[in-house]
Amino acid sequence: MADNRIKPYGDTTGDGAVQLSFTLPLPSGGLAREAARRLCEQMGLEHAQVVHMQDMGGGYTFLVVYARVKEGVDLTGIQVPEAAVPAWTREEIETLAAQRLGRPIVVVGACTGSDAHTVGLDAILNMKGYRGDPGLERYQCFTVYNMGSQVPNEELVARARKVGADAVLVSQVVTQKDVHLRNLTQLVDLLEAEGLRERLILVVGGPRISHELAVELGFDAGFGPGTLPSAVAAFLLQRMLERAEKERPGCV
Amino acid sequence: MGLTLQVDEAQIERARALAREITGQVQAFIDRHTTVSIERAVLRLFGVEGAGPDGVPLPNLVVEQIQDGGGLEKGSAYWLCSAMLRHGLSPQEVAEAVAAERLEVTAETPQDEGAIRELGIRLAAESLARIRKNRDYREGLVRQWGEPPFPWLYVIVATGNIYEDVIQAQVAARQGADVIAVIRSTAQSLLDYVPEGPTTEGFAGTFATQANFRIMRKALDEVSQELGRYVRLTNYASGLCMPEIAVLGALERLDMMLSDSMYGILFRDINMQRTFIDQHFARAVQAAAGIIINTGEDNYLTTADAFEAAHTVLASQFINQQFAHRSGMPDELIGLGHAFEMDPALEDGFLYAMADALLSRACFPQCPLKYMPPTRHMTGDIFQGYLMNGLFNLISVATEQQIHLLGMLTEAVHTPFLHDRYLAIQNARYVFRNARHFAEAFQVKPGGRLERRAAEVLAKTVALLEQIWQMGLMEAIAEGVFAGVRRSPTGGKGLDGVAVRGPDYFNPFLDLLAPVPGQLPAQGGAPSPGGAGDGG
Numbered sequence: 001m002a003d004n005r006i007k008p009y010g011d012t013t014g015d016g017a018v019q020l021s022f023t024l025p026l027p028s029g030g031l032a033r034e035a036a037r038r039l040c041e042q043m044g045l046e047h048a049q050v051v052h053m054q055d056m057g058g059g060y061t062f063l064v065v066y067a068r069v070k071e072g073v074d075l076t077g078i079q080v081p082e083a084a085v086p087a088w089t090r091e092e093i094e095t096l097a098a099q100r101l102g103r104p105i106v107v108v109g110a111c112t113g114s115d116a117h118t119v120g121l122d123a124i125l126n127m128k129g130y131r132g133d134p135g136l137e138r139y140q141c142f143t144v145y146n147m148g149s150q151v152p153n154e155e156l157v158a159r160a161r162k163v164g165a166d167a168v169l170v171s172q173v174v175t176q177k178d179v180h181l182r183n184l185t186q187l188v189d190l191l192e193a194e195g196l197r198e199r200l201i202l203v204v205g206g207p208r209i210s211h212e213l214a215v216e217l218g219f220d221a222g223f224g225p226g227t228l229p230s231a232v233a234a235f236l237l238q239r240m241l242e243r244a245e246k247e248r249p250g251c252v
Numbered sequence: 253m254g255l256t257l258q259v260d261e262a263q264i265e266r267a268r269a270l271a272r273e274i275t276g277q278v279q280a281f282i283d284r285h286t287t288v289s290i291e292r293a294v295l296r297l298f299g300v301e302g303a304g305p306d307g308v309p310l311p312n313l314v315v316e317q318i319q320d321g322g323g324l325e326k327g328s329a330y331w332l333c334s335a336m337l338r339h340g341l342s343p344q345e346v347a348e349a350v351a352a353e354r355l356e357v358t359a360e361t362p363q364d365e366g367a368i369r370e371l372g373i374r375l376a377a378e379s380l381a382r383i384r385k386n387r388d389y390r391e392g393l394v395r396q397w398g399e400p401p402f403p404w405l406y407v408i409v410a411t412g413n414i415y416e417d418v419i420q421a422q423v424a425a426r427q428g429a430d431v432i433a434v435i436r437s438t439a440q441s442l443l444d445y446v447p448e449g450p451t452t453e454g455f456a457g458t459f460a461t462q463a464n465f466r467i468m469r470k471a472l473d474e475v476s477q478e479l480g481r482y483v484r485l486t487n488y489a490s491g492l493c494m495p496e497i498a499v500l501g502a503l504e505r506l507d508m509m510l511s512d513s514m515y516g517i518l519f520r521d522i523n524m525q526r527t528f529i530d531q532h533f534a535r536a537v538q539a540a541a542g543i544i545i546n547t548g549e550d551n552y553l554t555t556a557d558a559f560e561a562a563h564t565v566l567a568s569q570f571i572n573q574q575f576a577h578r579s580g581m582p583d584e585l586i587g588l589g590h591a592f593e594m595d596p597a598l599e600d601g602f603l604y605a606m607a608d609a610l611l612s613r614a615c616f617p618q619c620p621l622k623y624m625p626p627t628r629h630m631t632g633d634i635f636q637g638y639l640m641n642g643l644f645n646l647i648s649v650a651t652e653q654q655i656h657l658l659g660m661l662t663e664a665v666h667t668p669f670l671h672d673r674y675l676a677i678q679n680a681r682y683v684f685r686n687a688r689h690f691a692e693a694f695q696v697k698p699g700g701r702l703e704r705r706a707a708e709v710l711a712k713t714v715a716l717l718e719q720i721w722q723m724g725l726m727e728a729i730a731e732g733v734f735a736g737v738r739r740s741p742t743g744g745k746g747l748d749g750v751a752v753r754g755p756d757y758f759n760p761f762l763d764l765l766a767p768v769p770g771q772l773p774a775q776g777g778a779p780s781p782g783g784a785g786d787g788g
Contacts, residue, residue, distance in 0.1 A: 023671045054674075057426035058419070062671040114439035114455055119628065122555050126736070148521060148737075150442060174438055174456045177412075207632070207664060225632065225664075 005072030028055035083221035097141030109169035110151035117173035188218035254691035270717035271570035288749035291328035293495035304351030321358025325754030376760035403656035410435035412454035433486035441491025465504035498534035502541035511545035523744035535579035550591035550624035558593035563712035583618035591624035607705035625659025645683035
């Protein structure tokens with residue numbers, strides 16, 4: 001039984017050591033220290049030690065706390081949805097696309113709504129790519145339209161229709177007050193209303209995006225931080241090949 | 253005496269001369285045009301404020317009426333003054349009559365031209381006196397309390413709620429912040445009006461409104477009194493309302509403003525004609541108000557690689573400096589931006605970043621440089637991020653930067669928590685204190701890595717400026733020379749707000765503020781930042 005229960009590792013197996021830092025709206029002192037300790041108890045932690053306490057002024061105190069978790073986590077029955085991405089290199093992707101698809105995959109990308117942060121989108125699309133992994137613009141098998149930042153969903157959909165997009169890539173960095181959720185849901189609604197949703201591979205990326213969340217919102221895939229352009233490229237190609245397979249007339 | 257780089261002075265002068273030529277070409281275009289935002293800014297300078305039916309700001313209602321009546325080519329001051337003379341109204345009363353649809357300013361026969369101009373100049377002089385008073389007030393406090401040592405600690409608040417911002421700003425000031433910037437709600441740059449009143453909702457920032465400016469300045473005045481040092485306030489004069497926000501900053505005694513001649517074009521897809529015309533007037537107002545502008549070159553390195561694209565930053569700094577001169581702004585108010593964005597995986601990246609920082613210092617000895625922290629290579633690894641910020645802090649103090657935007661260890665994670673900002677201030681104060689006289693203790697090795705790097709960046713900068721000069725700035729931007737972003741002269745947002753000035757265009761503020769060609773400010777001719785002892 002105990003085999004499957006996982007605890008954090010500090011310096012001994014099973015010690016359950018965690019570090020926390022937070023601010024309490026209290027002046028520095030015994031009360032803040034005790035309040036922090038009890039908070040940790042309420043969080044299911046024990047042996048909480050306030051190792052640093054600093055009054056930041058204005059009645060706020062910053063605390064660093066070490067503690068131990070009481071209960072481990074049972075791994076049985078946990079399933080983590082992740083976008084199934086073949087481990088293809090850029091060369092493999094180019095070759096497969098040329099042999100089996102025979103035409104470029106048209107991709108439209110945008111940071112939608114009020115989002116002005118193009119770092120993620122550019123990392124995936126720009127020639128230069130990310131961490132030495134070239135972006136989709138570098139590939140022969142992709143035709144890329146990077147619409148940049150602050151693109152209204154309506155304009156994105158219009159462009160996708162105009163250029164006959166196979167895939168739409170949306171990047172969302174700003175997640176304050178869940179603005180991204182409203183924005184992404186609206187895009188799906190819009191594509192469905194226009195009858196485009198089924199024709200497109202719809203992908204979202206961003207630091208707070210998980211595959212699970214993306215699928216829940218009606219996307220085909222979601223990519224989180226650290227995603228390389230080649231992973232997105234492989235995913236898109238795989239979906240395109242699946243589609244081509246299905247659409248092939250008179251298959252055996 | 254600080255760290256000095258041996259760089260080719262002739263190259264620096266060549267770069268500056270090219271930037272002067274490049275901006276001169278654009279200035280000829282600027283001088284033939286106005287925009288709806290400039291005309292609204294003029295009305296705001298005349299004291300028009302508040303909103304009409306449906307919450308539309310009065311300056312928008314008046315300028316829309318003038319535009320619909322085909323009168324924009326004469327300027328809003330012309331029609332406003334004419335209506336004032338005819339009806340014996342104040343500027344605010346004229347605007348209210350327009351909002352109530354009781355008055356159509358362009359439909360009436362204009363009053364005597366001479367009387368209009370006389371009234372306009374008188375009103376403009378009164379308005380500038382009010383701005384002058386703000387400036388004097390600031391300079392008085394700075395004289396009384398003295399200036400903090402450079403680099404000034406610049407922190408950002410961005411809660412969306414101005415009252416929450418006030419709490420965070422006051423706490424940050426007590427912890428040692430010298431400058432507080434209130435980040436704007438992310439879509440504000442695309443609004444063609446300035447929202448009204450105090451606001452408590454925003455996305456990744458707080459709306460820039462006159463009321464919010466006033467609330468924050470008052471809060472910082474309180475905490476300045478408490479601390480016995482003048483805490484500066486910053487906001488963002490970018491986007492479609494650049495001139496209006498500059499005016500509000502001048503009226504509400506903001507001390508610094510983000511104000512870039514090209515940022516809106518590149519990063520917000522605002523039409524380039526609109527931006528060039530707008531920035532000229534915005535900076536003329538900021539110069540009068542003694543506001544230190546911050547330019548946005550750091551943004552180039554969020555998309556392009558810092559090692560490869562350093563020359564685009566430097567070229568843009570030269571261009572921004574020359575545009576600012578053309579608005580009558582002295583070097584002492586031109587805070588040129590750059591950033592610490594070297595890839596942490598790059599061997600000697602720290603040395604290259606230091607060389608670039610020293611090179612900007614060498615090229616703009618009188619300008620208060622604004623040094624921006626790492627963002628591009630910040631991940632969720634807050635521990636690595638904290639160390640990167642430490643190295644950034646070291647370069648800043650070692651190369652004597654003036655305006656130091658604090659790096660947050662949670663960059664790329666969330667808008668800063670209270671203690672993120674606290675830790676950032678502690679980090680910077682520790683490094684600044686421990687390395688305060690770093691620059692005195694070391695010399696840059698002649699012909700070493702730093703100098704070789706600087707020489708290479710400077711040579712590439714001159715080559716790029718040559719290229720821009722031959723193409724023209726608008727065409728060069730269309731080709732994507734900055735940040736790899738291509739923008740066409742007729743693309744982007746806001747071109748419909750550009751109008752050709754007629755032969756009798758009237759803008760009394762331009763008459764009073766804009767420098768006479770050939771008399772651009774010389775270097776070193778103006779007060780130091782904060783301006784103790786300017787007097788006049």
